Amino acid sequence: MRCPNCGAPTVVFTIPEAVLDAMPETRPGAALCTRCLTVTPVDEPPDETPDWTAVHETFPTDDEAAATVGALLALVDSLALYRSEIEEIARHAESLGVDVMLVLDRLAADDGVDPHFDIDRRRAQLEQLLE
Template sequence: MDCPECDGDPVPFAVPADLREHAPESAATASICPNCLAVEPAPETDAAAGTDFARVHESFPAGDGGVAFALLVGTLPSIALRKGSARALRERAEREGVDVALAFDRLVDATHEAAVVPGFDLERRVRQLDSLLER
Protein backbone atom coordinates (compact mmCIF):
# COMPACT_ATOMS: atom_id res chain seq x y z
CA MET A 1 0.00 0.00 0.00
CA ASP A 2 1.38 3.42 -0.95
CA CYS A 3 0.74 6.67 0.87
CA PRO A 4 -2.03 8.57 -0.93
CA GLU A 5 -0.25 11.87 -0.19
CA CYS A 6 3.31 11.16 -1.34
CA ASP A 7 3.51 7.54 -2.59
CA GLY A 8 5.74 6.63 0.39
CA ASP A 9 5.66 3.24 2.09
CA PRO A 10 3.49 3.73 5.22
CA VAL A 11 4.01 1.95 8.53
CA PRO A 12 0.80 0.06 9.43
CA PHE A 13 -0.28 -0.42 13.02
CA ALA A 14 -3.21 -1.98 14.86
CA VAL A 15 -5.43 0.49 16.70
CA PRO A 16 -6.68 -0.72 20.09
CA ALA A 17 -10.48 -0.74 20.38
CA ASP A 18 -10.46 2.07 22.96
CA LEU A 19 -8.57 4.39 20.58
CA ARG A 20 -10.51 3.71 17.39
CA GLU A 21 -12.75 6.72 17.84
CA HIS A 22 -9.58 8.80 17.39
CA ALA A 23 -8.32 6.89 14.35
CA PRO A 24 -9.07 7.91 10.77
CA GLU A 25 -12.50 6.52 9.87
CA SER A 26 -12.48 4.74 13.29
CA ALA A 27 -10.30 2.09 11.64
CA ALA A 28 -8.97 -0.99 13.43
CA THR A 29 -5.74 -0.56 11.48
CA ALA A 30 -4.09 2.69 10.44
CA SER A 31 -0.77 3.71 8.97
CA ILE A 32 1.65 6.61 9.26
CA CYS A 33 3.84 7.62 6.37
CA PRO A 34 7.53 8.01 7.25
CA ASN A 35 7.92 10.61 4.50
CA CYS A 36 5.00 13.00 5.01
CA LEU A 37 3.48 11.87 8.36
CA ALA A 38 0.04 11.31 6.82
CA VAL A 39 -2.07 9.05 9.04
CA GLU A 40 -4.63 7.04 7.10
CA PRO A 41 -6.84 3.98 7.59
CA ALA A 42 -5.14 0.79 6.42
CA PRO A 43 -6.24 -2.74 5.53
CA GLU A 44 -6.21 -4.96 8.64
CA THR A 45 -3.88 -7.44 7.00
CA ASP A 46 -1.15 -4.78 6.76
CA ALA A 47 -0.54 -4.68 10.54
CA ALA A 48 -0.19 -8.46 10.88
CA ALA A 49 3.58 -8.33 10.42
CA GLY A 50 4.07 -6.05 13.44
CA THR A 51 4.79 -2.38 13.71
CA ASP A 52 8.19 -0.84 13.11
CA PHE A 53 7.75 2.81 14.09
CA ALA A 54 11.54 3.23 13.79
CA ARG A 55 10.88 3.42 10.03
CA VAL A 56 9.20 6.77 10.67
CA HIS A 57 12.17 8.01 12.68
CA GLU A 58 14.67 6.28 14.93
CA SER A 59 13.34 8.17 17.96
CA PHE A 60 9.65 7.51 17.26
CA PRO A 61 8.02 5.89 20.32
CA ALA A 62 7.33 2.16 20.12
CA GLY A 63 4.53 -0.05 21.37
CA ASP A 64 1.14 1.19 22.56
CA GLY A 65 2.62 4.62 23.30
CA GLY A 66 3.79 4.79 19.69
CA VAL A 67 0.28 3.97 18.47
CA ALA A 68 -1.22 6.79 20.55
CA PHE A 69 1.56 9.15 19.41
CA ALA A 70 1.07 8.22 15.73
CA LEU A 71 -2.66 8.91 16.04
CA LEU A 72 -1.82 12.19 17.79
CA VAL A 73 0.37 13.16 14.84
CA GLY A 74 -2.65 12.42 12.66
CA THR A 75 -4.71 15.05 14.51
CA LEU A 76 -2.24 17.85 13.79
CA PRO A 77 -3.41 18.83 10.28
CA SER A 78 -6.85 19.65 11.73
CA ILE A 79 -5.91 20.24 15.37
CA ALA A 80 -8.58 22.87 16.06
CA LEU A 81 -11.31 20.45 15.00
CA ARG A 82 -9.78 17.44 16.76
CA LYS A 83 -8.88 18.98 20.11
CA GLY A 84 -10.71 16.31 22.13
CA SER A 85 -8.97 13.48 20.31
CA ALA A 86 -5.61 15.23 20.62
CA ARG A 87 -6.06 15.60 24.39
CA ALA A 88 -7.07 11.94 24.82
CA LEU A 89 -4.23 10.68 22.63
CA ARG A 90 -1.59 12.80 24.34
CA GLU A 91 -2.76 11.60 27.74
CA ARG A 92 -2.74 7.98 26.55
CA ALA A 93 0.76 8.29 25.09
CA GLU A 94 2.00 9.80 28.35
CA ARG A 95 0.38 6.99 30.39
CA GLU A 96 2.24 4.53 28.16
CA GLY A 97 5.54 6.23 29.05
CA VAL A 98 6.02 8.51 26.06
CA ASP A 99 7.59 11.91 26.68
CA VAL A 100 5.35 13.59 24.11
CA ALA A 101 7.21 16.92 24.15
CA LEU A 102 10.55 15.19 23.56
CA ALA A 103 9.09 12.94 20.84
CA PHE A 104 7.74 16.01 19.02
CA ASP A 105 11.05 17.86 19.45
CA ARG A 106 12.89 14.97 17.81
CA LEU A 107 10.35 14.73 15.02
CA VAL A 108 10.62 18.49 14.37
CA ASP A 109 14.42 18.11 14.28
CA ALA A 110 13.98 15.37 11.67
CA THR A 111 12.02 17.82 9.50
CA HIS A 112 14.88 20.33 9.79
CA GLU A 113 17.25 17.60 8.58
CA ALA A 114 14.79 16.83 5.74
CA ALA A 115 14.55 13.23 6.97
CA VAL A 116 10.78 13.76 7.26
CA VAL A 117 8.84 16.20 5.08
CA PRO A 118 5.27 16.50 6.39
CA GLY A 119 2.49 17.96 4.29
CA PHE A 120 1.91 20.54 7.04
CA ASP A 121 4.05 22.80 9.21
CA LEU A 122 4.84 20.35 12.01
CA GLU A 123 6.56 22.87 14.26
CA ARG A 124 3.67 25.33 14.04
CA ARG A 125 1.06 22.62 14.63
CA VAL A 126 2.91 21.32 17.69
CA ARG A 127 2.90 24.86 19.11
CA GLN A 128 -0.85 25.07 18.39
CA LEU A 129 -1.35 21.71 20.11
CA ASP A 130 0.50 22.93 23.18
CA SER A 131 -1.50 26.15 23.22
CA LEU A 132 -4.86 24.40 22.79
CA LEU A 133 -4.13 21.76 25.38
CA GLU A 134 -2.44 23.89 28.02
CA ARG A 135 -3.12 22.25 31.30
Template sequence: MDCPTCGGETLLVSAFDLGTYLPGEPETLAVCRTCLTVAPAEADAVDDPESVAALSTALPDDPETALAMALVVTLCESLALYRTEIEELVTRIERAGVDPLSTLAYLRDDPELDLALDVERRRPQLVQLLR
Protein backbone atom coordinates in the same frame (compact mmCIF):
# COMPACT_ATOMS: atom_id res chain seq x y z
CA MET B 1 -1.57 1.66 -0.22
CA ASP B 2 -0.01 5.04 -0.94
CA CYS B 3 -0.11 7.91 1.56
CA PRO B 4 -3.04 10.27 0.88
CA THR B 5 -0.88 13.24 1.91
CA CYS B 6 2.48 12.75 0.21
CA GLY B 7 2.03 9.66 -1.96
CA GLY B 8 4.72 7.78 -0.02
CA GLU B 9 4.76 4.12 0.90
CA THR B 10 2.75 3.11 3.96
CA LEU B 11 2.80 0.43 6.60
CA LEU B 12 -0.47 -1.42 7.18
CA VAL B 13 -0.75 -2.14 10.89
CA SER B 14 -3.35 -3.17 13.40
CA ALA B 15 -5.10 -0.17 14.90
CA PHE B 16 -5.10 -1.71 18.39
CA ASP B 17 -7.76 0.40 20.10
CA LEU B 18 -6.47 3.57 18.43
CA GLY B 19 -8.81 3.27 15.45
CA THR B 20 -11.46 4.94 17.60
CA TYR B 21 -9.66 8.25 17.08
CA LEU B 22 -10.40 8.22 13.35
CA PRO B 23 -13.72 8.34 11.50
CA GLY B 24 -15.13 4.89 10.86
CA GLU B 25 -13.02 3.36 13.65
CA PRO B 26 -10.87 1.26 11.29
CA GLU B 27 -9.22 -1.97 12.41
CA THR B 28 -6.21 -1.33 10.16
CA LEU B 29 -4.23 1.88 9.83
CA ALA B 30 -1.90 3.00 7.07
CA VAL B 31 1.13 4.85 8.48
CA CYS B 32 3.25 6.77 5.99
CA ARG B 33 6.96 5.97 6.13
CA THR B 34 7.78 9.51 5.00
CA CYS B 35 5.38 12.01 6.59
CA LEU B 36 3.89 9.88 9.42
CA THR B 37 0.34 10.55 8.27
CA VAL B 38 -2.07 7.95 9.64
CA ALA B 39 -5.14 7.06 7.61
CA PRO B 40 -7.81 4.36 7.79
CA ALA B 41 -6.99 1.37 5.60
CA GLU B 42 -9.43 -0.94 3.86
CA ALA B 43 -6.88 -3.77 3.66
CA ASP B 44 -5.83 -6.14 6.41
CA ALA B 45 -2.79 -5.38 8.54
CA VAL B 46 0.29 -6.97 6.98
CA ASP B 47 3.13 -5.18 8.77
CA ASP B 48 4.41 -5.82 12.27
CA PRO B 49 3.30 -3.04 14.63
CA GLU B 50 6.94 -2.83 15.80
CA SER B 51 7.75 -1.37 12.37
CA VAL B 52 5.96 1.88 13.29
CA ALA B 53 8.39 2.48 16.15
CA ALA B 54 11.25 1.70 13.77
CA LEU B 55 10.31 4.59 11.43
CA SER B 56 12.28 7.03 13.59
CA THR B 57 14.57 6.88 16.59
CA ALA B 58 12.44 9.73 17.96
CA LEU B 59 9.39 7.47 18.27
CA PRO B 60 8.82 5.46 21.44
CA ASP B 61 9.82 1.79 21.30
CA ASP B 62 6.35 0.64 22.32
CA PRO B 63 4.33 0.10 19.10
CA GLU B 64 1.03 1.38 20.52
CA THR B 65 2.64 4.54 21.89
CA ALA B 66 4.51 5.10 18.62
CA LEU B 67 1.24 4.74 16.70
CA ALA B 68 -0.48 7.13 19.15
CA MET B 69 2.30 9.66 18.50
CA ALA B 70 1.85 9.29 14.73
CA LEU B 71 -1.88 9.90 15.24
CA VAL B 72 -1.10 13.10 17.14
CA VAL B 73 1.03 14.25 14.20
CA THR B 74 -1.90 13.57 11.87
CA LEU B 75 -4.67 15.03 14.01
CA CYS B 76 -2.73 18.22 14.81
CA GLU B 77 -3.42 19.38 11.28
CA SER B 78 -6.93 20.13 12.53
CA LEU B 79 -6.65 21.09 16.20
CA ALA B 80 -10.16 22.53 16.40
CA LEU B 81 -11.81 19.44 14.94
CA TYR B 82 -9.78 16.87 16.90
CA ARG B 83 -9.18 18.69 20.19
CA THR B 84 -10.66 15.95 22.38
CA GLU B 85 -8.88 13.16 20.52
CA ILE B 86 -5.53 14.97 20.73
CA GLU B 87 -5.96 15.57 24.47
CA GLU B 88 -6.78 11.90 25.05
CA LEU B 89 -3.86 10.70 22.94
CA VAL B 90 -1.42 13.07 24.67
CA THR B 91 -2.60 11.83 28.07
CA ARG B 92 -2.11 8.25 26.91
CA ILE B 93 1.37 9.02 25.57
CA GLU B 94 2.37 10.78 28.78
CA ARG B 95 1.12 7.82 30.85
CA ALA B 96 3.50 5.66 28.81
CA GLY B 97 6.35 7.89 30.02
CA VAL B 98 6.86 9.85 26.80
CA ASP B 99 6.94 13.65 26.45
CA PRO B 100 4.86 14.29 23.30
CA LEU B 101 6.09 17.86 22.74
CA SER B 102 9.74 16.82 22.89
CA THR B 103 8.97 13.87 20.65
CA LEU B 104 7.41 16.23 18.08
CA ALA B 105 10.59 18.32 18.10
CA TYR B 106 12.76 15.22 17.61
CA LEU B 107 10.50 13.99 14.81
CA ARG B 108 10.72 17.41 13.13
CA ASP B 109 14.52 17.16 13.20
CA ASP B 110 14.70 13.57 11.92
CA PRO B 111 16.34 13.73 8.46
CA GLU B 112 14.61 10.48 7.44
CA LEU B 113 11.15 12.05 7.82
CA ASP B 114 9.31 14.87 6.11
CA LEU B 115 6.42 15.41 8.51
CA ALA B 116 3.09 16.51 7.11
CA LEU B 117 2.75 18.65 10.25
CA ASP B 118 4.39 22.06 10.50
CA VAL B 119 5.59 21.56 14.07
CA GLU B 120 6.79 25.13 14.54
CA ARG B 121 3.43 26.56 13.50
CA ARG B 122 1.35 24.15 15.56
CA ARG B 123 3.49 23.92 18.70
CA PRO B 124 2.21 27.14 20.39
CA GLN B 125 -1.39 26.15 19.66
CA LEU B 126 -0.80 22.64 20.94
CA VAL B 127 0.81 23.92 24.15
CA GLN B 128 -2.21 26.16 24.74
CA LEU B 129 -4.60 23.31 24.05
CA LEU B 130 -2.86 21.05 26.54
CA ARG B 131 -2.87 23.51 29.46
Protein backbone atom coordinates in the same frame (compact mmCIF):
# COMPACT_ATOMS: atom_id res chain seq x y z
CA MET C 1 1.91 0.16 1.22
CA ARG C 2 2.99 3.52 -0.18
CA CYS C 3 1.81 6.93 0.97
CA PRO C 4 -1.00 8.29 -1.24
CA ASN C 5 0.32 11.81 -0.58
CA CYS C 6 4.05 11.50 -1.43
CA GLY C 7 4.68 7.87 -2.44
CA ALA C 8 7.08 7.10 0.42
CA PRO C 9 6.92 3.85 2.41
CA THR C 10 4.48 3.63 5.31
CA VAL C 11 4.28 1.82 8.61
CA VAL C 12 0.94 0.00 8.88
CA PHE C 13 -0.39 -0.46 12.41
CA THR C 14 -3.43 -1.29 14.51
CA ILE C 15 -5.14 1.62 16.27
CA PRO C 16 -5.02 0.91 20.03
CA GLU C 17 -8.39 0.07 21.62
CA ALA C 18 -7.86 2.86 24.17
CA VAL C 19 -7.99 5.57 21.48
CA LEU C 20 -10.11 3.93 18.78
CA ASP C 21 -13.25 5.83 19.84
CA ALA C 22 -11.39 9.14 19.49
CA MET C 23 -10.64 8.49 15.82
CA PRO C 24 -12.98 9.97 13.17
CA GLU C 25 -12.63 6.83 11.05
CA THR C 26 -13.92 3.60 12.53
CA ARG C 27 -11.31 1.52 10.75
CA PRO C 28 -9.08 -0.66 12.93
CA GLY C 29 -5.76 0.36 11.42
CA ALA C 30 -3.76 3.08 9.75
CA ALA C 31 -0.67 3.60 7.63
CA LEU C 32 1.80 6.28 8.75
CA CYS C 33 4.03 7.77 6.06
CA THR C 34 7.71 7.71 6.95
CA ARG C 35 8.35 10.99 5.09
CA CYS C 36 5.33 13.32 5.20
CA LEU C 37 3.62 11.80 8.27
CA THR C 38 0.29 11.46 6.46
CA VAL C 39 -1.88 8.89 8.21
CA THR C 40 -4.24 6.87 6.03
CA PRO C 41 -6.95 4.61 7.52
CA VAL C 42 -6.73 0.90 6.61
CA ASP C 43 -9.26 -1.88 7.00
CA GLU C 44 -6.87 -4.75 7.63
CA PRO C 45 -3.84 -3.89 9.77
CA PRO C 46 -1.18 -6.58 10.16
CA ASP C 47 -1.11 -8.86 13.18
CA GLU C 48 2.61 -8.35 13.76
CA THR C 49 4.24 -5.34 15.38
CA PRO C 50 5.62 -2.93 12.76
CA ASP C 51 9.14 -1.56 12.73
CA TRP C 52 8.49 1.83 14.27
CA THR C 53 12.10 2.94 13.72
CA ALA C 54 11.17 3.18 10.03
CA VAL C 55 9.26 6.36 10.97
CA HIS C 56 12.14 7.76 13.00
CA GLU C 57 14.95 6.27 15.05
CA THR C 58 13.63 7.97 18.20
CA PHE C 59 9.97 7.04 17.65
CA PRO C 60 8.56 5.05 20.59
CA THR C 61 9.32 1.35 20.18
CA ASP C 62 6.53 0.07 22.42
CA ASP C 63 3.77 -0.88 19.98
CA GLU C 64 0.85 0.67 21.87
CA ALA C 65 2.77 3.87 22.60
CA ALA C 66 3.96 4.21 19.00
CA ALA C 67 0.50 3.44 17.58
CA THR C 68 -0.99 6.04 19.92
CA VAL C 69 1.47 8.63 18.59
CA GLY C 70 0.52 7.52 15.06
CA ALA C 71 -3.14 8.08 15.92
CA LEU C 72 -2.26 11.53 17.27
CA LEU C 73 -0.46 12.40 14.03
CA ALA C 74 -3.63 11.46 12.13
CA LEU C 75 -5.53 14.28 13.83
CA VAL C 76 -2.98 16.93 14.77
CA ASP C 77 -3.40 18.77 11.45
CA SER C 78 -7.07 19.34 12.35
CA LEU C 79 -6.60 20.68 15.85
CA ALA C 80 -9.63 22.97 15.76
CA LEU C 81 -11.92 20.17 14.61
CA TYR C 82 -10.60 17.38 16.86
CA ARG C 83 -9.44 19.29 19.92
CA SER C 84 -10.92 16.96 22.58
CA GLU C 85 -9.94 13.82 20.66
CA ILE C 86 -6.36 15.04 20.29
CA GLU C 87 -6.19 15.85 23.97
CA GLU C 88 -7.52 12.37 24.84
CA ILE C 89 -5.00 10.64 22.58
CA ALA C 90 -2.07 12.78 23.79
CA ARG C 91 -2.97 12.12 27.42
CA HIS C 92 -3.10 8.38 26.71
CA ALA C 93 0.32 8.56 25.05
CA GLU C 94 1.66 10.35 28.12
CA SER C 95 0.16 7.66 30.37
CA LEU C 96 2.23 5.16 28.39
CA GLY C 97 5.39 7.12 29.12
CA VAL C 98 5.63 9.02 25.83
CA ASP C 99 6.83 12.62 25.86
CA VAL C 100 4.66 13.77 22.96
CA MET C 101 6.37 17.16 22.69
CA LEU C 102 9.79 15.53 22.52
CA VAL C 103 8.64 13.18 19.75
CA LEU C 104 7.33 16.16 17.75
CA ASP C 105 10.56 18.10 18.38
CA ARG C 106 12.66 15.22 17.07
CA LEU C 107 10.48 14.76 14.01
CA ALA C 108 10.63 18.50 13.28
CA ALA C 109 14.43 18.52 13.59
CA ASP C 110 14.96 15.64 11.14
CA ASP C 111 15.65 16.75 7.55
CA GLY C 112 14.48 13.34 6.29
CA VAL C 113 10.97 14.02 7.58
CA ASP C 114 8.90 16.51 5.59
CA PRO C 115 5.50 16.72 7.35
CA HIS C 116 2.46 17.68 5.31
CA PHE C 117 1.57 20.07 8.15
CA ASP C 118 3.47 22.78 10.02
CA ILE C 119 4.83 20.60 12.80
CA ASP C 120 6.32 23.48 14.83
CA ARG C 121 3.04 25.40 14.82
CA ARG C 122 1.00 22.32 15.71
CA ARG C 123 3.46 21.45 18.46
CA ALA C 124 3.02 24.89 20.03
CA GLN C 125 -0.77 24.62 19.81
CA LEU C 126 -0.73 21.13 21.27
CA GLU C 127 1.48 22.30 24.11
CA GLN C 128 -1.08 24.99 24.98
CA LEU C 129 -3.89 22.44 24.80
CA LEU C 130 -2.16 20.07 27.20
CA GLU C 131 -1.21 22.68 29.83
